[in-house]
Amino acid sequence: MEKHGTYEWEIAESGERLDKEIAQFDPSWSRAQIQDWIKTDFVTVNGDRKKANYRLKAGDHISVEVPPIVDLEVQAEAIPLDIRYEDDDVIVINKPRGMVVHPGSGNENGTLVNALLAYCKEDLSGIGGVARPGIVHRIDKDTSGLIMVAKNDFAHQSLVEQLRQHTVERAYTAVVMGAITHEHGTIDAPIGRDPSHRQRMTVIEENSKHAVTHFTVLERLGNFTVVECRLETGRTHQIRVHMKYIGFPLVGDPVYGAKKNKLPIEGQALHARILGFEHPRTGEKIRIEAELPSDMEALLTKLRHKHM
Structure with a gap:
Protein backbone atom coordinates (compact mmCIF):
# COMPACT_ATOMS: atom_id res chain seq x y z
CA MET A 1 0.00 0.00 0.00
CA GLU A 2 1.25 3.51 -0.83
CA LYS A 3 2.65 5.48 2.08
CA HIS A 4 0.76 8.66 1.17
CA GLY A 5 -2.51 9.45 -0.58
CA THR A 6 -6.20 9.40 0.29
CA TYR A 7 -7.92 6.18 1.37
CA GLU A 8 -11.67 5.85 1.65
CA TRP A 9 -13.98 3.05 2.77
CA GLU A 10 -17.44 2.43 4.15
CA ILE A 11 -18.24 0.83 7.51
CA ALA A 12 -20.31 -2.35 7.41
CA GLU A 13 -21.01 -2.78 11.13
CA SER A 14 -21.53 -0.34 14.01
CA GLY A 15 -19.58 -0.17 17.24
CA GLU A 16 -15.85 0.13 16.50
CA ARG A 17 -13.82 3.16 17.62
CA LEU A 18 -12.57 5.38 14.80
CA ASP A 19 -8.87 5.02 15.69
CA LYS A 20 -9.09 1.23 15.98
CA GLU A 21 -10.91 0.92 12.65
CA ILE A 22 -8.16 2.91 10.91
CA ALA A 23 -5.46 0.80 12.56
CA GLN A 24 -7.17 -2.37 11.30
CA PHE A 25 -7.44 -0.95 7.77
CA ASP A 26 -3.64 -0.74 7.50
CA PRO A 27 -1.62 -2.30 10.35
CA SER A 28 1.54 -0.55 9.12
CA TRP A 29 0.13 2.75 10.36
CA SER A 30 1.21 3.33 13.95
CA ARG A 31 -1.18 4.41 16.69
CA ALA A 32 0.79 7.63 17.11
CA GLN A 33 0.44 8.46 13.41
CA ILE A 34 -3.29 7.75 13.44
CA GLN A 35 -3.87 9.89 16.54
CA ASP A 36 -1.91 12.73 14.93
CA TRP A 37 -3.89 12.49 11.67
CA ILE A 38 -7.19 12.59 13.57
CA LYS A 39 -6.11 15.64 15.58
CA THR A 40 -4.84 17.52 12.52
CA ASP A 41 -7.91 17.02 10.28
CA PHE A 42 -6.46 14.37 7.98
CA VAL A 43 -9.34 12.05 8.96
CA THR A 44 -13.05 12.67 8.36
CA VAL A 45 -16.21 10.64 8.84
CA ASN A 46 -18.97 11.54 6.36
CA GLY A 47 -16.98 14.69 5.66
CA ASP A 48 -16.87 15.78 9.31
CA ARG A 49 -14.06 15.76 11.85
CA LYS A 50 -14.49 13.26 14.69
CA LYS A 51 -12.56 12.36 17.83
CA ALA A 52 -10.48 9.19 18.07
CA ASN A 53 -13.04 7.53 20.36
CA TYR A 54 -16.00 8.18 18.04
CA ARG A 55 -18.10 5.02 17.73
CA LEU A 56 -18.68 4.26 14.07
CA LYS A 57 -22.09 3.42 12.64
CA ALA A 58 -22.94 1.14 9.73
CA GLY A 59 -22.78 3.16 6.53
CA ASP A 60 -20.28 5.74 7.84
CA HIS A 61 -17.80 6.81 5.18
CA ILE A 62 -14.19 7.19 6.37
CA SER A 63 -11.61 9.24 4.52
CA VAL A 64 -7.95 9.18 5.59
CA GLU A 65 -5.48 11.52 3.90
CA VAL A 66 -1.97 10.24 4.55
CA PRO A 67 0.37 13.23 4.18
CA PRO A 68 3.63 12.81 2.29
CA ILE A 69 6.82 12.60 4.30
CA VAL A 70 8.38 16.03 4.54
CA ASP A 71 12.08 15.95 3.84
CA LEU A 72 13.43 18.04 6.70
CA GLU A 73 17.12 18.40 7.42
CA VAL A 74 18.04 17.38 10.95
CA GLN A 75 21.77 17.51 11.46
CA ALA A 76 23.73 14.71 13.09
CA GLU A 77 25.93 16.11 15.86
CA ALA A 78 28.74 14.32 17.67
CA ILE A 79 27.43 14.96 21.18
CA PRO A 80 28.56 12.53 23.89
CA LEU A 81 25.87 10.14 25.10
CA ASP A 82 25.64 8.40 28.47
CA ARG A 164 -0.13 2.46 26.16
CA GLN A 165 -0.80 -0.61 28.30
CA HIS A 166 0.96 1.04 31.31
CA THR A 167 3.37 -1.90 31.68
CA VAL A 168 6.57 0.18 31.46
CA GLU A 169 8.12 0.82 34.88
CA ARG A 170 9.01 4.50 35.27
CA ALA A 171 10.18 5.79 38.64
CA TYR A 172 11.41 9.33 39.23
CA THR A 173 13.16 10.90 42.20
CA ALA A 174 11.98 14.42 42.98
CA VAL A 175 12.65 17.04 45.64
CA VAL A 176 9.55 19.04 46.47
CA MET A 177 8.85 22.10 48.57
CA GLY A 178 6.89 21.46 51.76
CA ALA A 179 6.72 18.70 54.34
CA ILE A 180 4.56 15.79 53.20
CA THR A 181 3.25 14.15 56.37
CA HIS A 182 1.95 10.86 54.95
CA GLU A 183 4.12 8.07 53.52
CA HIS A 184 2.32 7.27 50.27
CA GLY A 185 -0.20 8.85 47.97
CA THR A 186 -1.91 8.57 44.60
CA ILE A 187 -2.84 11.62 42.54
CA ASP A 188 -5.65 10.82 40.10
CA ALA A 189 -6.44 14.10 38.37
CA PRO A 190 -6.90 14.89 34.64
CA ILE A 191 -4.32 17.11 32.95
CA GLY A 192 -4.89 19.48 30.04
CA ARG A 193 -3.65 22.74 28.59
CA ASP A 194 -4.03 25.71 30.93
CA PRO A 195 -6.53 28.05 29.19
CA SER A 196 -4.91 31.07 30.87
CA HIS A 197 -1.31 30.12 30.04
CA ARG A 198 -1.05 28.09 26.84
CA GLN A 199 2.56 27.07 27.54
CA ARG A 200 1.53 25.40 30.81
CA MET A 201 -0.45 22.31 31.73
CA THR A 202 -2.89 22.15 34.63
CA VAL A 203 -5.41 19.91 36.37
CA ILE A 204 -8.64 20.59 34.51
CA GLU A 205 -11.78 18.66 33.56
CA GLU A 206 -12.37 20.04 30.04
CA ASN A 207 -10.15 18.98 27.11
CA SER A 208 -7.96 16.92 29.42
CA LYS A 209 -6.53 13.42 29.65
CA HIS A 210 -6.69 10.90 32.49
CA ALA A 211 -3.49 11.10 34.58
CA VAL A 212 -2.33 9.07 37.59
CA THR A 213 0.85 9.50 39.65
CA HIS A 214 1.81 7.38 42.67
CA PHE A 215 4.33 8.79 45.16
CA THR A 216 6.27 7.51 48.17
CA VAL A 217 8.21 9.64 50.65
CA LEU A 218 11.92 8.75 50.69
CA GLU A 219 13.30 11.42 53.02
CA ARG A 220 12.08 14.45 54.95
CA LEU A 221 14.38 17.48 55.18
CA GLY A 222 12.59 20.17 57.17
CA ASN A 223 10.39 22.09 54.74
CA PHE A 224 11.46 19.87 51.83
CA THR A 225 10.60 16.27 50.96
CA VAL A 226 12.33 13.75 48.71
CA VAL A 227 9.80 11.53 46.94
CA GLU A 228 9.74 8.71 44.45
CA CYS A 229 7.05 9.24 41.81
CA ARG A 230 5.84 6.37 39.64
CA LEU A 231 3.90 7.11 36.50
CA GLU A 232 0.81 5.13 35.61
CA THR A 233 0.14 7.47 32.68
CA GLY A 234 2.54 9.74 30.81
CA ARG A 235 1.09 13.21 30.31
CA THR A 236 3.05 16.35 29.53
CA HIS A 237 4.64 17.74 32.73
CA GLN A 238 2.63 15.16 34.71
CA ILE A 239 4.72 14.92 37.89
CA ARG A 240 5.35 18.66 37.97
CA VAL A 241 1.64 19.49 37.56
CA HIS A 242 0.40 16.82 39.98
CA MET A 243 2.81 17.72 42.78
CA LYS A 244 1.93 21.40 42.45
CA TYR A 245 -1.77 20.45 42.47
CA ILE A 246 -1.46 18.84 45.93
CA GLY A 247 0.58 21.78 47.24
CA PHE A 248 4.14 20.45 46.91
CA PRO A 249 5.76 21.96 43.77
CA LEU A 250 9.16 20.72 42.66
CA VAL A 251 12.24 22.60 43.84
CA GLY A 252 13.68 24.74 41.04
CA ASP A 253 10.69 24.31 38.71
CA PRO A 254 10.69 27.49 36.56
CA VAL A 255 7.06 27.04 35.45
CA TYR A 256 5.17 25.46 38.35
CA GLY A 257 7.42 26.28 41.32
CA ALA A 258 8.43 29.36 43.27
CA LYS A 259 9.31 32.49 41.31
CA LYS A 260 12.77 32.71 42.87
CA ASN A 261 15.05 29.72 43.33
CA LYS A 262 17.99 30.23 45.70
CA LEU A 263 18.94 26.56 45.77
CA PRO A 264 21.86 25.10 43.76
CA ILE A 265 19.95 23.63 40.82
CA GLU A 266 18.95 24.98 37.40
CA GLY A 267 15.55 23.59 36.51
CA GLN A 268 13.24 21.24 38.39
CA ALA A 269 14.76 18.72 40.80
CA LEU A 270 13.44 15.69 38.92
CA HIS A 271 15.36 12.64 37.72
CA ALA A 272 14.05 9.64 35.76
CA ARG A 273 15.88 7.07 37.88
CA ILE A 274 14.35 3.69 36.97
CA LEU A 275 13.18 2.41 33.58
CA GLY A 276 11.85 -1.11 33.13
CA PHE A 277 10.31 -2.68 30.01
CA GLU A 278 9.90 -5.96 28.17
CA HIS A 279 12.43 -6.42 25.41
CA PRO A 280 10.51 -6.13 22.10
CA ARG A 281 12.15 -9.18 20.53
CA THR A 282 13.14 -11.53 23.34
CA GLY A 283 10.49 -10.73 25.94
CA GLU A 284 13.21 -10.41 28.57
CA LYS A 285 12.55 -7.94 31.38
CA ILE A 286 15.02 -5.06 31.11
CA ARG A 287 15.37 -2.85 34.20
CA ILE A 288 17.90 0.00 34.39
CA GLU A 289 18.66 2.39 37.21
CA ALA A 290 20.58 5.67 36.91
CA GLU A 291 22.14 7.37 39.92
CA LEU A 292 21.15 10.93 40.79
CA PRO A 293 23.04 13.62 38.84
CA SER A 294 25.62 15.73 40.65
CA ASP A 295 23.39 18.81 40.88
CA MET A 296 20.66 16.90 42.69
CA GLU A 297 23.23 15.31 45.01
CA ALA A 298 24.57 18.80 45.76
CA LEU A 299 21.04 20.02 46.45
CA LEU A 300 20.38 17.16 48.86
CA THR A 301 23.71 17.69 50.61
CA LYS A 302 22.83 21.34 51.22
CA LEU A 303 19.31 20.54 52.45
CA ARG A 304 20.62 17.80 54.78
CA HIS A 305 23.23 20.18 56.20
CA LYS A 306 20.60 22.85 56.86
CA HIS A 307 18.35 20.28 58.51
CA MET A 308 21.07 18.99 60.89
Missing part, protein backbone atom coordinates in the same frame (compact mmCIF):
# COMPACT_ATOMS: atom_id res chain seq x y z
CA ILE A 83 24.48 4.99 27.22
CA ARG A 84 23.11 2.65 29.90
CA TYR A 85 21.83 -0.15 27.66
CA GLU A 86 22.11 -1.00 23.97
CA ASP A 87 21.40 -3.84 21.55
CA ASP A 88 20.13 -4.13 17.96
CA ASP A 89 16.60 -3.04 18.92
CA VAL A 90 16.78 -0.59 21.81
CA ILE A 91 19.14 1.99 23.26
CA VAL A 92 18.64 3.60 26.69
CA ILE A 93 20.24 6.97 27.35
CA ASN A 94 20.79 8.77 30.65
CA LYS A 95 19.85 12.28 29.46
CA PRO A 96 21.48 15.25 31.16
CA ARG A 97 19.46 18.14 32.52
CA GLY A 98 19.24 20.91 29.95
CA MET A 99 19.13 18.69 26.85
CA VAL A 100 15.99 18.82 24.69
CA VAL A 101 14.84 15.42 23.39
CA HIS A 102 13.96 16.34 19.80
CA PRO A 103 14.33 19.38 17.53
CA GLY A 104 11.61 22.01 17.54
CA SER A 105 11.09 25.73 17.29
CA GLY A 106 14.07 27.40 18.95
CA ASN A 107 15.82 24.07 19.54
CA GLU A 108 17.07 22.92 16.15
CA ASN A 109 20.45 21.75 17.41
CA GLY A 110 22.02 20.13 20.46
CA THR A 111 19.10 17.77 21.05
CA LEU A 112 19.14 14.08 21.91
CA VAL A 113 17.96 13.32 18.36
CA ASN A 114 20.92 15.23 16.87
CA ALA A 115 23.24 13.13 19.03
CA LEU A 116 21.46 9.86 18.20
CA LEU A 117 21.68 10.52 14.46
CA ALA A 118 25.45 10.80 14.76
CA TYR A 119 25.82 7.75 17.00
CA CYS A 120 23.26 5.35 15.49
CA LYS A 121 23.51 6.49 11.85
CA GLU A 122 20.64 4.72 10.04
CA ASP A 123 19.74 2.46 12.97
CA LEU A 124 16.72 4.34 14.29
CA SER A 125 13.00 3.76 13.91
CA GLY A 126 11.37 5.94 11.25
CA ILE A 127 7.92 5.97 12.84
CA GLY A 128 8.58 9.17 14.76
CA GLY A 129 9.23 11.05 11.52
CA VAL A 130 12.28 12.99 10.44
CA ALA A 131 12.41 15.16 13.56
CA ARG A 132 11.79 12.34 16.06
CA PRO A 133 13.46 9.17 14.76
CA GLY A 134 13.37 6.41 17.38
CA ILE A 135 11.64 8.55 20.00
CA VAL A 136 8.85 6.62 21.75
CA HIS A 137 8.50 8.83 24.84
CA ARG A 138 10.15 11.97 26.15
CA ILE A 139 11.26 13.71 29.30
CA ASP A 140 11.37 17.46 29.74
CA LYS A 141 14.43 19.52 28.89
CA ASP A 142 15.24 20.26 32.53
CA THR A 143 14.49 16.73 33.76
CA SER A 144 17.44 14.35 33.78
CA GLY A 145 17.44 10.60 33.50
CA LEU A 146 16.57 7.52 31.50
CA ILE A 147 14.86 7.51 28.13
CA MET A 148 14.45 4.53 25.78
CA VAL A 149 14.85 4.85 22.02
CA ALA A 150 13.81 2.35 19.32
CA LYS A 151 16.33 1.34 16.66
CA ASN A 152 13.72 -0.06 14.28
CA ASP A 153 9.97 0.09 13.63
CA PHE A 154 9.34 -3.35 15.17
CA ALA A 155 10.83 -2.23 18.47
CA HIS A 156 9.10 1.15 18.26
CA GLN A 157 5.63 -0.37 17.94
CA SER A 158 6.27 -2.77 20.82
CA LEU A 159 7.54 -0.06 23.18
CA VAL A 160 4.69 2.32 22.31
CA GLU A 161 2.18 -0.46 22.99
CA GLN A 162 3.82 -1.19 26.36
CA LEU A 163 3.52 2.49 27.25
Whole structure:
Protein backbone atom coordinates (compact mmCIF):
# COMPACT_ATOMS: atom_id res chain seq x y z
CA MET A 1 0.00 0.00 0.00
CA GLU A 2 1.25 3.51 -0.83
CA LYS A 3 2.65 5.48 2.08
CA HIS A 4 0.76 8.66 1.17
CA GLY A 5 -2.51 9.45 -0.58
CA THR A 6 -6.20 9.40 0.29
CA TYR A 7 -7.92 6.18 1.37
CA GLU A 8 -11.67 5.85 1.65
CA TRP A 9 -13.98 3.05 2.77
CA GLU A 10 -17.44 2.43 4.15
CA ILE A 11 -18.24 0.83 7.51
CA ALA A 12 -20.31 -2.35 7.41
CA GLU A 13 -21.01 -2.78 11.13
CA SER A 14 -21.53 -0.34 14.01
CA GLY A 15 -19.58 -0.17 17.24
CA GLU A 16 -15.85 0.13 16.50
CA ARG A 17 -13.82 3.16 17.62
CA LEU A 18 -12.57 5.38 14.80
CA ASP A 19 -8.87 5.02 15.69
CA LYS A 20 -9.09 1.23 15.98
CA GLU A 21 -10.91 0.92 12.65
CA ILE A 22 -8.16 2.91 10.91
CA ALA A 23 -5.46 0.80 12.56
CA GLN A 24 -7.17 -2.37 11.30
CA PHE A 25 -7.44 -0.95 7.77
CA ASP A 26 -3.64 -0.74 7.50
CA PRO A 27 -1.62 -2.30 10.35
CA SER A 28 1.54 -0.55 9.12
CA TRP A 29 0.13 2.75 10.36
CA SER A 30 1.21 3.33 13.95
CA ARG A 31 -1.18 4.41 16.69
CA ALA A 32 0.79 7.63 17.11
CA GLN A 33 0.44 8.46 13.41
CA ILE A 34 -3.29 7.75 13.44
CA GLN A 35 -3.87 9.89 16.54
CA ASP A 36 -1.91 12.73 14.93
CA TRP A 37 -3.89 12.49 11.67
CA ILE A 38 -7.19 12.59 13.57
CA LYS A 39 -6.11 15.64 15.58
CA THR A 40 -4.84 17.52 12.52
CA ASP A 41 -7.91 17.02 10.28
CA PHE A 42 -6.46 14.37 7.98
CA VAL A 43 -9.34 12.05 8.96
CA THR A 44 -13.05 12.67 8.36
CA VAL A 45 -16.21 10.64 8.84
CA ASN A 46 -18.97 11.54 6.36
CA GLY A 47 -16.98 14.69 5.66
CA ASP A 48 -16.87 15.78 9.31
CA ARG A 49 -14.06 15.76 11.85
CA LYS A 50 -14.49 13.26 14.69
CA LYS A 51 -12.56 12.36 17.83
CA ALA A 52 -10.48 9.19 18.07
CA ASN A 53 -13.04 7.53 20.36
CA TYR A 54 -16.00 8.18 18.04
CA ARG A 55 -18.10 5.02 17.73
CA LEU A 56 -18.68 4.26 14.07
CA LYS A 57 -22.09 3.42 12.64
CA ALA A 58 -22.94 1.14 9.73
CA GLY A 59 -22.78 3.16 6.53
CA ASP A 60 -20.28 5.74 7.84
CA HIS A 61 -17.80 6.81 5.18
CA ILE A 62 -14.19 7.19 6.37
CA SER A 63 -11.61 9.24 4.52
CA VAL A 64 -7.95 9.18 5.59
CA GLU A 65 -5.48 11.52 3.90
CA VAL A 66 -1.97 10.24 4.55
CA PRO A 67 0.37 13.23 4.18
CA PRO A 68 3.63 12.81 2.29
CA ILE A 69 6.82 12.60 4.30
CA VAL A 70 8.38 16.03 4.54
CA ASP A 71 12.08 15.95 3.84
CA LEU A 72 13.43 18.04 6.70
CA GLU A 73 17.12 18.40 7.42
CA VAL A 74 18.04 17.38 10.95
CA GLN A 75 21.77 17.51 11.46
CA ALA A 76 23.73 14.71 13.09
CA GLU A 77 25.93 16.11 15.86
CA ALA A 78 28.74 14.32 17.67
CA ILE A 79 27.43 14.96 21.18
CA PRO A 80 28.56 12.53 23.89
CA LEU A 81 25.87 10.14 25.10
CA ASP A 82 25.64 8.40 28.47
CA ILE A 83 24.48 4.99 27.22
CA ARG A 84 23.11 2.65 29.90
CA TYR A 85 21.83 -0.15 27.66
CA GLU A 86 22.11 -1.00 23.97
CA ASP A 87 21.40 -3.84 21.55
CA ASP A 88 20.13 -4.13 17.96
CA ASP A 89 16.60 -3.04 18.92
CA VAL A 90 16.78 -0.59 21.81
CA ILE A 91 19.14 1.99 23.26
CA VAL A 92 18.64 3.60 26.69
CA ILE A 93 20.24 6.97 27.35
CA ASN A 94 20.79 8.77 30.65
CA LYS A 95 19.85 12.28 29.46
CA PRO A 96 21.48 15.25 31.16
CA ARG A 97 19.46 18.14 32.52
CA GLY A 98 19.24 20.91 29.95
CA MET A 99 19.13 18.69 26.85
CA VAL A 100 15.99 18.82 24.69
CA VAL A 101 14.84 15.42 23.39
CA HIS A 102 13.96 16.34 19.80
CA PRO A 103 14.33 19.38 17.53
CA GLY A 104 11.61 22.01 17.54
CA SER A 105 11.09 25.73 17.29
CA GLY A 106 14.07 27.40 18.95
CA ASN A 107 15.82 24.07 19.54
CA GLU A 108 17.07 22.92 16.15
CA ASN A 109 20.45 21.75 17.41
CA GLY A 110 22.02 20.13 20.46
CA THR A 111 19.10 17.77 21.05
CA LEU A 112 19.14 14.08 21.91
CA VAL A 113 17.96 13.32 18.36
CA ASN A 114 20.92 15.23 16.87
CA ALA A 115 23.24 13.13 19.03
CA LEU A 116 21.46 9.86 18.20
CA LEU A 117 21.68 10.52 14.46
CA ALA A 118 25.45 10.80 14.76
CA TYR A 119 25.82 7.75 17.00
CA CYS A 120 23.26 5.35 15.49
CA LYS A 121 23.51 6.49 11.85
CA GLU A 122 20.64 4.72 10.04
CA ASP A 123 19.74 2.46 12.97
CA LEU A 124 16.72 4.34 14.29
CA SER A 125 13.00 3.76 13.91
CA GLY A 126 11.37 5.94 11.25
CA ILE A 127 7.92 5.97 12.84
CA GLY A 128 8.58 9.17 14.76
CA GLY A 129 9.23 11.05 11.52
CA VAL A 130 12.28 12.99 10.44
CA ALA A 131 12.41 15.16 13.56
CA ARG A 132 11.79 12.34 16.06
CA PRO A 133 13.46 9.17 14.76
CA GLY A 134 13.37 6.41 17.38
CA ILE A 135 11.64 8.55 20.00
CA VAL A 136 8.85 6.62 21.75
CA HIS A 137 8.50 8.83 24.84
CA ARG A 138 10.15 11.97 26.15
CA ILE A 139 11.26 13.71 29.30
CA ASP A 140 11.37 17.46 29.74
CA LYS A 141 14.43 19.52 28.89
CA ASP A 142 15.24 20.26 32.53
CA THR A 143 14.49 16.73 33.76
CA SER A 144 17.44 14.35 33.78
CA GLY A 145 17.44 10.60 33.50
CA LEU A 146 16.57 7.52 31.50
CA ILE A 147 14.86 7.51 28.13
CA MET A 148 14.45 4.53 25.78
CA VAL A 149 14.85 4.85 22.02
CA ALA A 150 13.81 2.35 19.32
CA LYS A 151 16.33 1.34 16.66
CA ASN A 152 13.72 -0.06 14.28
CA ASP A 153 9.97 0.09 13.63
CA PHE A 154 9.34 -3.35 15.17
CA ALA A 155 10.83 -2.23 18.47
CA HIS A 156 9.10 1.15 18.26
CA GLN A 157 5.63 -0.37 17.94
CA SER A 158 6.27 -2.77 20.82
CA LEU A 159 7.54 -0.06 23.18
CA VAL A 160 4.69 2.32 22.31
CA GLU A 161 2.18 -0.46 22.99
CA GLN A 162 3.82 -1.19 26.36
CA LEU A 163 3.52 2.49 27.25
CA ARG A 164 -0.13 2.46 26.16
CA GLN A 165 -0.80 -0.61 28.30
CA HIS A 166 0.96 1.04 31.31
CA THR A 167 3.37 -1.90 31.68
CA VAL A 168 6.57 0.18 31.46
CA GLU A 169 8.12 0.82 34.88
CA ARG A 170 9.01 4.50 35.27
CA ALA A 171 10.18 5.79 38.64
CA TYR A 172 11.41 9.33 39.23
CA THR A 173 13.16 10.90 42.20
CA ALA A 174 11.98 14.42 42.98
CA VAL A 175 12.65 17.04 45.64
CA VAL A 176 9.55 19.04 46.47
CA MET A 177 8.85 22.10 48.57
CA GLY A 178 6.89 21.46 51.76
CA ALA A 179 6.72 18.70 54.34
CA ILE A 180 4.56 15.79 53.20
CA THR A 181 3.25 14.15 56.37
CA HIS A 182 1.95 10.86 54.95
CA GLU A 183 4.12 8.07 53.52
CA HIS A 184 2.32 7.27 50.27
CA GLY A 185 -0.20 8.85 47.97
CA THR A 186 -1.91 8.57 44.60
CA ILE A 187 -2.84 11.62 42.54
CA ASP A 188 -5.65 10.82 40.10
CA ALA A 189 -6.44 14.10 38.37
CA PRO A 190 -6.90 14.89 34.64
CA ILE A 191 -4.32 17.11 32.95
CA GLY A 192 -4.89 19.48 30.04
CA ARG A 193 -3.65 22.74 28.59
CA ASP A 194 -4.03 25.71 30.93
CA PRO A 195 -6.53 28.05 29.19
CA SER A 196 -4.91 31.07 30.87
CA HIS A 197 -1.31 30.12 30.04
CA ARG A 198 -1.05 28.09 26.84
CA GLN A 199 2.56 27.07 27.54
CA ARG A 200 1.53 25.40 30.81
CA MET A 201 -0.45 22.31 31.73
CA THR A 202 -2.89 22.15 34.63
CA VAL A 203 -5.41 19.91 36.37
CA ILE A 204 -8.64 20.59 34.51
CA GLU A 205 -11.78 18.66 33.56
CA GLU A 206 -12.37 20.04 30.04
CA ASN A 207 -10.15 18.98 27.11
CA SER A 208 -7.96 16.92 29.42
CA LYS A 209 -6.53 13.42 29.65
CA HIS A 210 -6.69 10.90 32.49
CA ALA A 211 -3.49 11.10 34.58
CA VAL A 212 -2.33 9.07 37.59
CA THR A 213 0.85 9.50 39.65
CA HIS A 214 1.81 7.38 42.67
CA PHE A 215 4.33 8.79 45.16
CA THR A 216 6.27 7.51 48.17
CA VAL A 217 8.21 9.64 50.65
CA LEU A 218 11.92 8.75 50.69
CA GLU A 219 13.30 11.42 53.02
CA ARG A 220 12.08 14.45 54.95
CA LEU A 221 14.38 17.48 55.18
CA GLY A 222 12.59 20.17 57.17
CA ASN A 223 10.39 22.09 54.74
CA PHE A 224 11.46 19.87 51.83
CA THR A 225 10.60 16.27 50.96
CA VAL A 226 12.33 13.75 48.71
CA VAL A 227 9.80 11.53 46.94
CA GLU A 228 9.74 8.71 44.45
CA CYS A 229 7.05 9.24 41.81
CA ARG A 230 5.84 6.37 39.64
CA LEU A 231 3.90 7.11 36.50
CA GLU A 232 0.81 5.13 35.61
CA THR A 233 0.14 7.47 32.68
CA GLY A 234 2.54 9.74 30.81
CA ARG A 235 1.09 13.21 30.31
CA THR A 236 3.05 16.35 29.53
CA HIS A 237 4.64 17.74 32.73
CA GLN A 238 2.63 15.16 34.71
CA ILE A 239 4.72 14.92 37.89
CA ARG A 240 5.35 18.66 37.97
CA VAL A 241 1.64 19.49 37.56
CA HIS A 242 0.40 16.82 39.98
CA MET A 243 2.81 17.72 42.78
CA LYS A 244 1.93 21.40 42.45
CA TYR A 245 -1.77 20.45 42.47
CA ILE A 246 -1.46 18.84 45.93
CA GLY A 247 0.58 21.78 47.24
CA PHE A 248 4.14 20.45 46.91
CA PRO A 249 5.76 21.96 43.77
CA LEU A 250 9.16 20.72 42.66
CA VAL A 251 12.24 22.60 43.84
CA GLY A 252 13.68 24.74 41.04
CA ASP A 253 10.69 24.31 38.71
CA PRO A 254 10.69 27.49 36.56
CA VAL A 255 7.06 27.04 35.45
CA TYR A 256 5.17 25.46 38.35
CA GLY A 257 7.42 26.28 41.32
CA ALA A 258 8.43 29.36 43.27
CA LYS A 259 9.31 32.49 41.31
CA LYS A 260 12.77 32.71 42.87
CA ASN A 261 15.05 29.72 43.33
CA LYS A 262 17.99 30.23 45.70
CA LEU A 263 18.94 26.56 45.77
CA PRO A 264 21.86 25.10 43.76
CA ILE A 265 19.95 23.63 40.82
CA GLU A 266 18.95 24.98 37.40
CA GLY A 267 15.55 23.59 36.51
CA GLN A 268 13.24 21.24 38.39
CA ALA A 269 14.76 18.72 40.80
CA LEU A 270 13.44 15.69 38.92
CA HIS A 271 15.36 12.64 37.72
CA ALA A 272 14.05 9.64 35.76
CA ARG A 273 15.88 7.07 37.88
CA ILE A 274 14.35 3.69 36.97
CA LEU A 275 13.18 2.41 33.58
CA GLY A 276 11.85 -1.11 33.13
CA PHE A 277 10.31 -2.68 30.01
CA GLU A 278 9.90 -5.96 28.17
CA HIS A 279 12.43 -6.42 25.41
CA PRO A 280 10.51 -6.13 22.10
CA ARG A 281 12.15 -9.18 20.53
CA THR A 282 13.14 -11.53 23.34
CA GLY A 283 10.49 -10.73 25.94
CA GLU A 284 13.21 -10.41 28.57
CA LYS A 285 12.55 -7.94 31.38
CA ILE A 286 15.02 -5.06 31.11
CA ARG A 287 15.37 -2.85 34.20
CA ILE A 288 17.90 0.00 34.39
CA GLU A 289 18.66 2.39 37.21
CA ALA A 290 20.58 5.67 36.91
CA GLU A 291 22.14 7.37 39.92
CA LEU A 292 21.15 10.93 40.79
CA PRO A 293 23.04 13.62 38.84
CA SER A 294 25.62 15.73 40.65
CA ASP A 295 23.39 18.81 40.88
CA MET A 296 20.66 16.90 42.69
CA GLU A 297 23.23 15.31 45.01
CA ALA A 298 24.57 18.80 45.76
CA LEU A 299 21.04 20.02 46.45
CA LEU A 300 20.38 17.16 48.86
CA THR A 301 23.71 17.69 50.61
CA LYS A 302 22.83 21.34 51.22
CA LEU A 303 19.31 20.54 52.45
CA ARG A 304 20.62 17.80 54.78
CA HIS A 305 23.23 20.18 56.20
CA LYS A 306 20.60 22.85 56.86
CA HIS A 307 18.35 20.28 58.51
CA MET A 308 21.07 18.99 60.89
